[in-house]
Amino acid sequence: MPNVSDRPRTYKKPALEDVDPITNYIPASVRDKFDERQMDRFKKLRKFVEFECLPLDTVYLQESTLFEHESDLETCPVIINLRKKLEAYQLHKMFVPMDQRGYDHSFNDNWEVVSMVEFAMIAFLAGRSVIASYLFHLDDLIDLGTIQVLLRNGCSNHDLWVQVIDELVSNNMKSCLMVSERDVSGSDALNVQTTCKIEGDDLNEEEATMTLNGTKWFIKDAGDSDIWLVLCVTEFDEGNIYRKHTLCLVNRNDLPPNSTRIEPIETNEAIGKFYEVQFKDCKVPLNIIGERGEGYQILQMKSSVTKLFQCLKLCGMGQESLRLSNKRAAERKVFGSKLQKSEYFKFDLAHWRIKIETCKLLCFNAAIKCDYEGVKAAREEIGMVKAVTPKEISSLVDWSIQLHGCYGLCSTQTPLSHMWQVSRSLRINDTPDESLISQLGRLEISNYNKFQKTYDQELTTLAGK
Ligand SMILES: Cc1cc2nc3c(=O)[nH]c(=O)nc-3n(C[C@H](O)[C@H](O)[C@H](O)COP(=O)(O)OP(=O)(O)OC[C@H]3O[C@@H](n4cnc5c(N)ncnc54)[C@H](O)[C@@H]3O)c2cc1C
Structure with missing residues (x-):
């Protein structure tokens, strides 16, 4: 044998x-x-x-x-x-x-x-x-x-352009984006009031300067960043409100003494460190991104791309939150039987599975359209992603926390409360939900108007034949 x-x-x-x-x-x-x-x-x-x-x-x-x-x-x-x-x-x-x-x-x-x-x-x-x-x-x-x-x-200073990309890619530098201001609604970047006076842009690179005045608020990691992207009003006589702002690139090493005040804002540190930054006659070498007056458009494009990928990250987070819930329900007994056996649990699980898949499909669809036609053409698709995903994923994580009981809510042994804060904050940061939905509605009406006008014209032409 x-x-x-x-x-x-x-x-x-x-x-x-x-x-x-x-x-x-x-x-x-x-x-x-x-x-x-x-x-x-x-x-x-x-x-x-x-x-x-x-x-x-x-x-x-x-x-x-x-x-x-x-x-x-x-x-x-x-x-x-x-x-x-x-x-x-x-x-x-x-x-x-x-x-x-x-x-x-x-x-x-x-x-x-x-x-x-x-x-x-x-x-x-x-x-x-x-x-x-x-x-x-x-x-x-x-x-x-x-x-x-x-x-x-591109950037008006080519050497700085190369240096910044090089250092950011090598992880030797950090940047931050300064748009929000305490006294005006951040939902609409056109409200930005910080000014930047440009002098000598017709002269050679070394002599041109920009002077910033104003206060930025709720700026993530400003105290820690070497490069600041600051949205300012530069075109004071421009009638078109969409062409008044410029995105200025400030190298922190160029700041003259006493020209800025950087104050940390007391916040919940789980979602990061925030600062208020005041510019007072802050005269630095001229470095602007793109052309003068293009700042708002550049920002819109940037915000679209970053929020799309943040939403994809949230879909991944939702996937992990669902896995943690499955694990908990397979192990935890309540009132004598495994949570996994509860009909409530099965219904909720299926519901959230569908939600993740829906958000994911919206995100991938938007990404493909960006590849085919560019980010600008995909703004409606990206708008839908941004309006739906943070809301759904933060509700899903909220459900996972509930399912884990006190362990999910208070313990640092699961990443759930961190996930909730991250997904919840995206419902406000980078354009709040309501503002996104209102933009989508406006776009829908404008598309309809364009369609109806052309349709009516073609119908009249056909009828005349
Ligand atoms: C985690 C986090 C990180 C951030 N990081 C940065 C940063 O690095 N740099 C930076 O510049 N800013 C940053 N911010 C600020 C952020 O950009 C603003 O909070 C955001 O743009 C909203 O502006 P607000 O807070 O002024 O709210 P408001 O504009 O005052 O809006 C308040 C509320 O009004 C409602 N609302 C808005 N628009 C409409 C509408 N059209 N219809 C109906 N209701 C509406 C919404 O409920 C909205 O939440 C950050 C914010 C958060 C939460």
Whole structure:
């Protein structure tokens, strides 16, 4: 009689990719957009997130609150370790999504321009983990947004343009965006009142200056950033309100003494550190992004792209929140039976599964349209994504917290309360829900009017034939 251990082993334990292939996470309608190399990258990313990041998320959340400055996060042991692993997974480059290819990035090896739909998949997969979101620059997408804005629109100082992109990509620099002001509604960037007087833009680069006056408010990481993108009124005599603002690029090293006051704002630190910044006759070298008077349009475009990817990150977060709920319901007994057996639970689970899928499909559809026709053409699709996703995902995370009871609400052993704050804050930050919905309504009416006018004209022409 042969020993049991001598029997041939035919059974091989399935790997995660066998039971839950990466294709489960890619909407069927976009699978043909990815080649083998991209699929391989997604598999690696998924493995990195599942095995290296998710198990450490709560440790990271606890450690990160101990640091005073966001730049200090790079000294966090968890991050140092994971940065090394990123190289082993060949995921260490910064991925920059652009709707058109052909950008010269030969001056730095640390980044790669990818299509919008490829980045959509990266944002969704990395969005599941708090640490992966940080490592893939998805936390607030400010630096990624700055790189995109600079690539798309250029800057009046070419050397600074190259230097800023280079340093941001290499993680040696941080940027922030200054739009909001205390005294006016931030829902509409046209309200911005901070002024910038430009002098000598007809002279050579070194002699031209800009002088800023005004106060910006609720600026994330301003105290920690080296480069400030400041929206200011520059075209004082311009009648068209859409052409009055310019996006100015301020290098913090150029600030004259006593020209700015930077005050931290007391806030809940879980969603970041915020500052009020006052400019008082702050005269710095002239650096503007794009053309004078184009600031509002540039900002609209930037906001569209960053919010689309933040919504994809939220879809990833929703996916993880659903997994945590499934796990809890499979383990927790209430009134004598597993929570998983409750009909309420099954109904809710199905409901939220459908919601995630709906948001994801809206996001991917918008990303594909950006690739085909550009971000501007996809503004309606992006508007829908932005109006729906943060609301749905924050409600889903709220449900997950409820399901976990006190453990979900108060404990730092789950990332749920962090997820809720992140998803909830996106309902206000970067244009509140109501403002987005109102914009969508206006767009719908304008589309209808255009259609009806043309239709009526064509009908009359046909009738006349
Ligand atoms: C987490 C976070 C990070 C932020 N980071 C930055 C940053 O880095 N830089 C920066 O410049 N700003 C930043 N902000 C500020 C943010 O951009 C503004 O809070 C946002 O634009 C809304 O402006 P507001 O707060 O002035 O609200 P308001 O404009 O005063 O709006 C208040 C409320 O009015 C309602 N409302 C608005 N429009 C309409 C409408 N058309 N119809 C009906 N109701 C409407 C909505 O309920 C809205 O929430 C951040 C905010 C948050 C929450």
